[in-house]
Structures are given as structure tokens and as C-alpha cells.
Amino acid sequence: MGFGKSNNGMPSFQSLVAAIGAFAVLVAGGCGDGGGIGEPPPAATRDAGPDTAAKQGNSSKSGGTASNAASIAEARPAPPSETGEQLFQRHCAACHGERGDGQGLAARFLFPRPRNLRGSSFRLVSTTTGVPTRADLQAVLLRGMPGSSMPPWGHLSEADRGRLIDEVLRLRTEGAREKYLRKLKEEDELSDEEIAAEDVQQEIREFVERSMTPGEALAVPQIGEPTSESIASGKEIYVKAGCQQCHGAEGKGDGVQKMVDAEMLPTSPRDFTMGIFKGGHDAESLYRRTAYGMPGTPMPSSPTLTPEQIVDLVHFVRSLSTEEARQAAVLRRERIVARRVGAIPDALNAEAWQGTAVTLRTAPLWWRNGGDRDLTVGALHDGSSLAIRLSWFDGSENLHAPQPERFKDLAAVQLYAGVAEPFLGMGAEKSALDIWQWRAGAGEDRGRESQLDDYPFDAPVYSELADGQPLPDFVAARAAGNPLSDATRSGWSLAAKGPGSLTFMPRPSQLIEANAEWKDGRWTVVLKRPLAVPAEAGLSLRLNASYSAAFAVWDGETRDRAGQKSITIWQDLVLE
Template identity: 45%
Template sequence: MASELRKSWTERSKAQAFVFGCFVCGFVAGLCVFALGRAPANAEPPKLAVVKTDPSLQLGQTVYSTNCAACHGDKGDGKGPMARFLYPRPRNFGENKFRIVSTDNGKPSEEDLMHVINRGMPGSAMFPYGHLPESEKKALVTYLRELARSAFCDFAKQQAEAMDESVDLDELKQAAILLCRPGEPLTLPKDLPASSPESIARGAKLYAQTCAACHGATGKGDGVQAQKNDDGLPTRPRDLTRGFFKGGRDFKQVYSRIMLGMPGSPMPGSMQTLKPSDTADLTNFILALSTPQATALVEHQRTKLIAGRAKHGIPNDAFAAGWNVEQAQRIVVSPLWWRDHDDLDLRVSAMHDGASLAVRLSWKDSTRDSEIIRVEDFLDMAAVQLCDVRPEPFLGMGAEKGRVDLWAWRAGKHATASGPLDEYPFENPIYRGRVQGQPPDFLTARAAKNPNFADRPASNLAAKGAGSSTFLPPASQFVSANASWKDGRWTVVLRRQLNVADGLTLAKGKTYSIAFAIWDGSARDRSSQKFVSIWHDLKLEE
């Protein structure tokens, strides 16, 4: 079986390379037959699996526009408005290289696409969308198939034009159908060795021979660092001890990554170099480098938060017994611009008293960054994002028809209170002592009541899409905050009235979408460089 798979892999790879090389030179005709074998004389040319009037395709396009286009782009080229803030970059479907595959030609099956939609890709900004209705996810898979072929045609056309070659679009579309078609699924032999000390020991020897050069001797990803994906963007080996598995940590997924590789990345397949039994031993060893508990700490899972009714009012003290800290929900956050990082251990709880809602955040941060003195200094910050729009808008700052409300907190106060001021002549205490009444304000940002220059640590903002976050006017700044940094943890309580004139009105008994963001000043986080969660559910008890 292994030899048959290797032969199939080799033949298909050569065929696809030949097809691509030929169509950019203007002679695609007949190549589909070459790659799949000789077709009968009366065989019809391949046709697109879906048409523009397909209701499932139309639904899939709507779901894609709401949840995916901001990163992957309307055309699937990986150039959405949020793409420049993300690392790794969003997938360019036109390159026809998907990382999570289970087929012998490296093209994703419908099951592969659904797998990524349901659980995302830990270690990247591809978050899970398993909460979507099943009908929407299936429609999205259908649309992704169509979009991948369309994006591939656009990509190939651009490549041909760059080489001053002509392309027959009809032939290109037929080639796209062929090249994007998934091959046969990888099947696992039934007699593979189960995980055992003996199998893990054999896997350790194979790891040292085949994997350690990149992933490091102990699996921490500290091997060869200067690596690039096929698109030329830098990448680095995964730390296998943290529990991050882009395709999941179950045996079949890890086995498939080793056997088939990750197309478009430096991670090669071992189809032609390892026997299935060896691959199984290696899989058992890699899984032994981390625990399921470690994986659970890094994989986003949608959570339902309950804002209980405070019987004796919301306590001012963030450490008061009323907060029931032990019952706080653990929320996974991960960086949009990926880097090695410690687990923040974000814990969230909420309560309301019928008039106000308070959200308590507590997370690890070994350094307290609450002053800006140098240009390279940045503040620790946190934010809560709320909305009641259905369908749920895009996680990254909502959408034009899906406004989100933001409650933002930043450590300390601006330099007006805790840092050095520029030497303005009339800021001198001697001058202020000689002036009768309130002296004029010579710092224009402060005089204009710019929220970025305010003494208060909490702010209300609103957003309707990427780059649209805006401070609400002073009269609409309703959120307040109490914060404490102790024993390497920030604890922040954000509080706001339920009913406000400008912003999201909250009601008892209703459920809202809520997400969280954390900025680590010592890591120079700011703006879109931050840790974020996925959408979660927040219900206010009656």
C-alpha cells in the first residue's frame, strides 16, 4: 500500500507541475486528459462543480463575505483589509496550496476544508467557526471550492502576464478544475503500532534523524530558523512541546501531516522516505512531547459566560468575595502577529445589578507597563468588544452593518499625570501660581479633550469594520475601570450602565456576543499587534 501511495503521489505531482508549466505558455488543450489518464473519445470536458445560481453557492458567498473576506480578500487572494496585520498571512487560495490536506495529491477534500472551518488552525489567526449552522458551513465549503478555482485562474493569469505569455481563459478554467480536484484520501493501515514506550522510543530515533534539524533536538522549534514558505514569506518551525497542532493533535491528523507534509511550507512529506509503521512511531513520539491539557490551553473554544445578578450590588474591590474568582471562565487569547509567548491565563467573570454591567479580567503579565517615557515604551491595555447583531459580524472590529461597542482600558495615565512633559513655558509651577483663576491650557490635545490625552484609564469606542474604531464623544464616555497589578497579574474591572444613549443597550435575560483583547506593553504591543479571543456568548441573568 505504501509503495502504491508513493507512486500515486509522484505521478500526480509530476502531472500537475507539467500542466501548470504548459498552460502559462498557451497550450493547455488536452492536458487534463494527460494528468488523469486517456479519456474516451466522446468524453465531455470537465465542468465547474457549481454554478453562479446555485443557492448553496450564494449562501456560501454570504457566509464568506461576513466571516472570511476581511482576511482572505473578496477574491480569495489573501489580500483582505486585515491581512497586513496578521502573521502568518491569510491563505492565498490562488496558489492552490492548502496546509491541511489528507489526499495523495495535496489538494484538500471537503472534509479537510470542513475540519479547518470547525477548529481553525492553532498557531495562526485562522480562528474556528464551528459555531456556525451546519448548513452555512457546508455552503461555505461549496463556495470555497468555486473561489479556489477562480483565484487560481487569476493567480495563473498574473504569472503568465509577468512572463509576457498569453493565456486561453477557457483552457485555464478547465486546467483549474483538474489542478484543484482532490486526489484519493490517505488511508491508514490497520496494523499500525499503538502508542507505547517501545513505539515512542523508536519514534525518538526517527525524529533525531528526520525532524530535529528544524524542530530542534527537544522539539521546541529551535532548529534552523531561516525558512520561507513557497510564497517567499518567512516562517519558522513549530514548537511541538506547546500543544499547537494546526490540524489537531489526534493521531490521524498528525500522521497525515508527517506523511503528506504541509503544501506551500517547508514542512515536507515523508511518503517516499518512511514506511507507515515508521510514520506511526514518529507520530506517537511527537504526540508524547505535549499533553492534551497543553493543547486545550491554546485552542480556542467558544464559551458561554453568565453575568449573574449581584444580590448586594457590584463590589468596588476586584478581589471581593462576590466575584467568586474560582468560578471565572478561562478564555484563550492568541497573538494576531504570531510570536513565542507565555500563556496569559486570561480569566473572565461578569455580574450586573440591574443597572450596570461589570466585566472582570485577570491575566498574567510579568511586567507592569504603565508609563510612557521613551518612544519605545508602550502601555499594557485590555479591551472588551460587545455586539448584539445577527448574523454575528466579523470578529475584527465588526462590519458596516454590524457595529460593535468597545470598552478599552489602559494602564496608568497619560504623561500629563505620570510622565515628563515637554518644557512648555507656561507649564512652570511659578507661572501657574501667579495666574488668578484657571490658567489657559497650552497643550492643545488636552485642551481639545482628546481621549488619548485623558486622565481616565477607560474609554468607550465604536467600530464598523477594520480601521474604523472611533472614540465616542465625551458625553458618551460611560465606562469606568478599576485596575490592580499584583504578583505578576493584572486584574481589571470594566463597568458601564446597561442603558446608554450612545452605544449598545444591554438588557437582562438577553445574550450578547463578547470578545477580548490584551496588549503587552513590554512586547511592544499596540494597535493591531495584540492578543485576541474569538467571539463568546455573554448572558445577563434575569
């Protein structure tokens, strides 16, 4: 099937919802200013901190071999300096809320829920009091929290990460003060005048200081290499300490399932075999999690275990997963080079695509265990058009959604050109996103299975009864020009300038061509569009330039739709 070749078929309500929700909620970025959707700046004005390459720890090779690709990516200066509050609003507020209370616009679509930085317990700490050190917070920014929608921020400069930590601690300080004031008013029933007294104010200051002062750090013993004896000992401790009650006999997280955290939000035990550890998979981090537990969660501390027993237990837990699985659980920022070719091939697996693939890791915004989360991305251009090839595992082909509980497979690419990357989910008013979307099912003649009922007077028999007289279009969506009523198209151009602003481009600006195939449990999709387009048709792309790119896939079989999907963090797309 070549680009743009497809047949008819009406979209369902579910596919409409899924399309409208394309990239509705992702998990990085904030509200920075930058180039408009039709005016991409050259690579030299793109966003990247000076220590990006050193901090990202990229593990895969980028596609393409252009000699100037590296210089393009390395030519980016740091974005303008911002305060901690500005950085927080741009990168964090969409999930954690403008006040850091965990009530951001995206929070309702995320599981686990974003942390209430003002009052909730910090999960990953290295101190006896449960108060994190700056190093604890720095580690979370560098690593993110695998198993949640919290992405890594290693691409930010060390100075910016430091300012973000300052802002988090400021919000935490405000929250501690508010907490004590509530106690004074609600429990002690003090009036505002009484609270204003100097002795009470001093009492408040002392409480805040205690709440914000990290306790003694845990001394982690020397942890050597695991041996068969230490792993066997750790397995015995795993059973005796009751770990299997939650994590299961084989560590697959299939023990007790009905759990809630300190805020009565649902949670579940970790599947150790997947190699996904929120607080880091190295032995030292796992030692701390085992010794101190995870404050605010059902994961307890281990005060009855000796340091030697904890070390053996850590060796056993790590033995349940491979180093490859543990590394794959970490989201990383990669560089995707769009290689120049004489002509972009129609064939999805043409030789021209060889060597272009970069493997990215996706994360479900509504977390679920299982599934292959790798997404391979490649790009080609011929000087006039850009083609982006996506390939990912999907055990079932979901082309139609005739019932309310069924959903289609989808994929999307979003592009941004500007100095400071905006909120990944929808961009911002001054930082528009260009979105390319593919929807399964267009052009596939599956007969009656994709339609539950006849639309009034829509079948050919009614036209025959009209004796040649023209009939109006009784399909309301099609008559109104709803883009999704065009079932001959599977590729779409959309734009967004902030949450709730996702919009289909006008019909003359629908320039995306799509070609897709599901085979052997994998989707392969190629989206193609001219590099230069009118301003109203999206983001024009230039050669020798770099852009921010992010990707999302929806698995209809697991009922993904709208904001429930798997996403990557921002990546770098370089056109050679």
C-alpha cells in the same frame, strides 16, 4: 483603589496609537446586518446555528447558576439563510480578501498571513496531489488553525459551513483558470483571439479540472497507544530523519530560524512542547502531516520512512506535550453568565466574584511562541449596572510609555447585539460595536518617569511668575479636548461601525468606570457601566438577553500596540 479613582499624568504618543487601534483588527466575522448600537434585540433574535452546542465542544463551565441562563442561550434561532458568497464576505473577506486573494483589510496586521485561496497551496491535505477534499476543508473550519489567526467556525451550522466550502472551491477554480490564462499570455504569447479558440478553451478546462480534483487519499494505519518503546524508537527516527535541524533537539522549535514559505513570506518551525498543531493534534492528523508534509512550507514529506516509523515518530512528537496543552491550544466559544447580585463590589477579589470565572483562550494576531494565553472572564450585574472582570498573566507591569519603543498594557471588551455577528475587528456600517477599554497607568503617580520634558509653561512655577494672571493651556491635546489627555481616567467608551471607524464617545457619554491591580504577575481589571445608556453613549443592555462579546489584551513588554495584540473569538454573554 475603587472605581474611577486616579491621578494626573499625560498620555504618550504610543498610548494614543494603542488606544486608537483598539480592536482595529481581529480575526472573525464579516459584514452582517443587525441591531444598531443602541437597540439590542432580546436573546431570541441572537445569532447561533441549531447545532451550536454540539459543535463547539466547550470545556469550561460558565459562571453563574441562574436557572434561566441555559434557556436564554438555547432560545436563539439560526440567522437568515445566506449564500456561500454572502457568508464568505461576512466572515472571511476581512482577512482573505473579497476575492479570496489573501489581501483583506486585516491581512497586513496578521502573521502568518491569511491564505491566498485563489492560488496558494493548501497546507492541510490528505491526498497525494495536495488538492484538499471537502472533508479537509471542513476540518479546518471546525478546528481553525492553532498557531495562526484563523479561528474555528464550529458555531456555524453544518449547512453554512458547506456553503462556505462551496465558495472557497469556486474562488479556487477561478484562480486556477486565471493561472493558466497568464501562462498562455505571458509564456506562450497567445492573443485573446487565439485563447478564445475551442481547443484552447478545452485545454483550460482540463487544466482547471486537474487542479481541482483531489488525488488518492492517504491510508492511515491503525495507530495504537504509545509505549515507552515506540516513543524511544520515534526519538531515534526524529534525529536520523533530521527533524531536529528545524524543530530543535528537544522539539522546542529552536533549530533553523530563517525560513520562508513558497511565497517568500517568513515562517518558523513549530515548538512541539506547546501542543500547538495547525492541522490537529490527534495521531491520525500528525501522521498525515509527517507523511505528506505541508505544501507551500519548508515542512517536507517523508517518502523514505515506513508507516511503522511514522507512527513511532508521531508518538514521540506527541510525548513532548500534554493533552491539557493540546486542548488549550484550540479556541472555543463559551457562555459567560452575568450573575445578579445585590451590589457590585469595589474589591477586585470580593466573594461575589467567586464562581463567575470562565477561562478563555486568546491567540496573538502577530504570532509569537511562549506566554500564558489564558484569560479568565467573569460578569456581575445589580439590575442597573454591569461589571466585567478580566484576569490574565502578564509578567511585567507596563504603566507608562515615555519612549517610542515602550508601550502600555491595555485590555478591551467589545459587545454586539444582533442576529448576525459582524466582522470582529470593527463591526460594519449596519452592525455597530460597543467597546469598553482599559488603559494601564491612569491614577498611578510615577513622577517624572512618565514625562520626558516639561511642556512649555505647564509647571506650577510658570503660574507663579504670571502673578495670578490666567494662562492658556499650552498642552495642545488637553486644550483640544482629546479624551486621552484626561489622565485621571483609565476606562473608556468607544464605538466602531467598520474598519477605520473607531471613535471615542463624547465626554458626557464616557460612562465606563475601571478598577485594576497588577499583582504576582497577573492583571485583574474590572470594567463597569450602567445597563441603560442613551443611544449616543453606547449599547443599552437588557436582562434576560444574550450578547456577543469578545476580548483583547495588549502586553506592552512585548511591544503590543494597535492591531498587535491577543484576542478571543466571539463568546456569548448572558445577563440573568
